[in-house]
Amino acid sequence: MAYILQQLLKKSATRYPEKTAVWARERSISYRELDERSNQLAHALREHGVKKGDRVGIYFPKCVESVVTMFAVLKAGGVYVPLDPAAPVDRIAYIIGNCGIRALVTNSEKKGALDSKTQASLEFVVLIDEDTKASNGTTVMPWSVLSKYDGRSAPSVMLTETDLAYILYTSGSTGRPKGVMLTHQNALTFVEWCADIFQITSEDNLSNHAPLHFDLSVFDVYNAIEAGATVYLVTEDIALFPVTLANFIEKKGITVWYSVPSALTLLLLHANLDAAKLARLRLILFAGEVFPMKYLQQLANVLPQLELYNLYGPTETNVCTYYKVERNRLSSMDKLPIGIACENTEVFAVDDQDQIVTRPGDSGELYVRGPGVTYGYWGDSEKTAKMVVDNRFQKHFQEKMYRTGDIVVLGEDGNYYFTGRRDSMIKSRGYRIELGEIETALLSHPAVKEAAAIAIPDDVVSNRIKAVVSTHDGHAVKPTELQQFCGAKIPKYMIPEFIEFQENLPKTSTGKIDRVRLAQESVRTLVTA
Amino acid sequence: MNAANQATEVNVKGQIREFVMEHLASAKGVSSFTDQESLMDSGVIDSLGVFRVVSFLEETFNVRIADEEISSQNLKSIDSIERLVLEKLKR
Numbered sequence: 001m002a003y004i005l006q007q008l009l010k011k012s013a014t015r016y017p018e019k020t021a022v023w024a025r026e027r028s029i030s031y032r033e034l035d036e037r038s039n040q041l042a043h044a045l046r047e048h049g050v051k052k053g054d055r056v057g058i059y060f061p062k063c064v065e066s067v068v069t070m071f072a073v074l075k076a077g078g079v080y081v082p083l084d085p086a087a088p089v090d091r092i093a094y095i096i097g098n099c100g101i102r103a104l105v106t107n108s109e110k111k112g113a114l115d116s117k118t119q120a121s122l123e124f125v126v127l128i129d130e131d132t133k134a135s136n137g138t139t140v141m142p143w144s145v146l147s148k149y150d151g152r153s154a155p156s157v158m159l160t161e162t163d164l165a166y167i168l169y170t171s172g173s174t175g176r177p178k179g180v181m182l183t184h185q186n187a188l189t190f191v192e193w194c195a196d197i198f199q200i201t202s203e204d205n206l207s208n209h210a211p212l213h214f215d216l217s218v219f220d221v222y223n224a225i226e227a228g229a230t231v232y233l234v235t236e237d238i239a240l241f242p243v244t245l246a247n248f249i250e251k252k253g254i255t256v257w258y259s260v261p262s263a264l265t266l267l268l269l270h271a272n273l274d275a276a277k278l279a280r281l282r283l284i285l286f287a288g289e290v291f292p293m294k295y296l297q298q299l300a301n302v303l304p305q306l307e308l309y310n311l312y313g314p315t316e317t318n319v320c321t322y323y324k325v326e327r328n329r330l331s332s333m334d335k336l337p338i339g340i341a342c343e344n345t346e347v348f349a350v351d352d353q354d355q356i357v358t359r360p361g362d363s364g365e366l367y368v369r370g371p372g373v374t375y376g377y378w379g380d381s382e383k384t385a386k387m388v389v390d391n392r393f394q395k396h397f398q399e400k401m402y403r404t405g406d407i408v409v410l411g412e413d414g415n416y417y418f419t420g421r422r423d424s425m426i427k428s429r430g431y432r433i434e435l436g437e438i439e440t441a442l443l444s445h446p447a448v449k450e451a452a453a454i455a456i457p458d459d460v461v462s463n464r465i466k467a468v469v470s471t472h473d474g475h476a477v478k479p480t481e482l483q484q485f486c487g488a489k490i491p492k493y494m495i496p497e498f499i500e501f502q503e504n505l506p507k508t509s510t511g512k513i514d515r516v517r518l519a520q521e522s523v524r525t526l527v528t529a
Numbered sequence: 530m531n532a533a534n535q536a537t538e539v540n541v542k543g544q545i546r547e548f549v550m551e552h553l554a555s556a557k558g559v560s561s562f563t564d565q566e567s568l569m570d571s572g573v574i575d576s577l578g579v580f581r582v583v584s585f586l587e588e589t590f591n592v593r594i595a596d597e598e599i600s601s602q603n604l605k606s607i608d609s610i611e612r613l614v615l616e617k618l619k620r
């Protein structure tokens with residue numbers, strides 16, 4: 001049984017050396033090539049100073065080199081940090097500084113876009129394209145040089161399963177993203193559960209729709225590799241166009257699809273899904289946001305031959321509960337459960353009397369314990385202490401559990417059902433968004449006096465974002481100016497779509513911005529900016 | 530080409546650009562883009578934006594865009610969108 005992720009590749013490369021491991025943008029590599037290339041890059045990283053535990057950034061649009069790099073960093077004993085190629089450079093620079101990334105695998109365009117201070121802080125940069133403009137003090141190496149390194153074996157590094165494998169950054173309520181630390185054990189707990197319940201084999205073709213900094217991709221990549229299957233990385237030129245995407249699923253013979261529900265809804269509404277054409281698709285997994293029942297029901301009807309699973313879990317635990325869609329019950333359900341705990345994970349709801357919920361109908365905050373749970377946030381012991389807490393229900397030894405902030409109710413059927421958040425985190429298109437992060441960005445604009453970010457519920461994407469803003473001394477600011485300002489600080493999917501100005505924001509009796517009232521007003525009178 | 534067609538051609542690109550700028554680019558914090566660059570790569574058009582563009586084109590130019598025509602080739606850039614519309618107007 002594998003205890004570190006790279007062992008999955010080693011095993012499959014031995015068994016299926018010539019099978020296609022990864023496909024992306026009309027290119028593909030075999031298991032042998034993936035194994036050899038990642039060995040070479042791992043040696044290059046070690047030679048240039050990467051030591052066990054060092055963070056290495058991966059910063060370029062998805063392609064076969066993405067997976068090569070993930071394995072290379074692991075083989076070098078490092079911790080990879082996938083950096084969103086669509087995020088503003090400011091945010092990337094923050095993350096690089098926050099977790100001390102000194103080695104970066106990127107392309108020349110992305111490297112050039114980073115500010116000079118960040119570039120200077122890097123010691124070693126590998127460019128997947130061939131442009132090699134040298135930088136002061138930074139060693140820059142083009143991908144082609146990798147062939148001079150040993151591809152037959154990985155560097156010798158002693159790792160245990162509790163060593164970090166990767167860090168995934170998520171939205172932070174105080175305005176800065178936070179890095180969730182994940183160990184090999186965390187990842188394998190999830191991967192092994194998936195392998196067992198979904199029975200992925202070498203005959204499967206898995207798609208990878210999610211960005212690589214989003215933990216859905218952990219299934220796509222590692223479960224494909226574990227089984228000797230092929231993973232097809234879906235890029236924007238395909239993903240954004242439903243008919244193109246449906247044709248892709250058909251032509252590539254995708255057998256397992258995992259994505260956020262909104263991607264499935266767009267396929268359903270615009271791609272003329274044909275069960276006969278998609279006969280090879282046997283399994284659809286979805287996670288990240290609530291799937292509106294009407295669309296799920298329609299999808300199930302259009303594709304009667306496959307199994308559907310709702311997977312739930314924050315980045316801090318990856319998937320911790322699951323629900324297999326019961327087709328015979330579907331038309332009579334108005335809410336889809338998040339289900340029951342995955343094997344090797346335990347979940348329970350804690351009510352406001354601090355008691356574990358056991359009775360159907362009772363609700364509480366969902367807690368998770370087990371080897372899938374993160375040890376915390378990089379460099380943020382304060383936030384870690386708040387969310388990764390001592391398991392006070394464990395009387396015999398010390399262990400941690402993660403408080404999800406999700407309120408759930410225990411159903412009569414034994415499944416948990418999601419009912420709401422404890423705080424102001426929302427989902428939009430499956431993306432996790434702390435409204436506070438948006439407000440912090442707005443407030444940093446010199447003309448803005450007060451700002452509130454409100455979620456407007458939406459049929460397809462769960463939520464759209466509106467900002468209500470007041471300015472100093474009635475200074476007029478155009479909504480587009482604020483949006484542009486935000487664009488330099490927060491990812492595009494967080495930028496408020498609608499901006500409304502009020503002279504002063506309404507307050508509650510305790511003097512805080514009355515967000516509830518703003519939300520209620522907004523739903524009633526939606527006006528496009 | 531008669532005068533009416535010439536006028537149409539001049540307006541098409543301008544109207545497309547204005548719509549994309551006002552309704553899509555701004556909401557993504559993007560202030561400028563060329564006629565040739567990929568609006569997907571720059572993040573101006575996302576999965577919802579694709580459909581807003583299609584609705585706009587259908588309503589503004591009185592054309593019908595089939596699901597199969599909603600593709601990267603047709604909607605990638607201002608130039609490609611213009612080309613798509615002009616082809617439809619010719620018919």
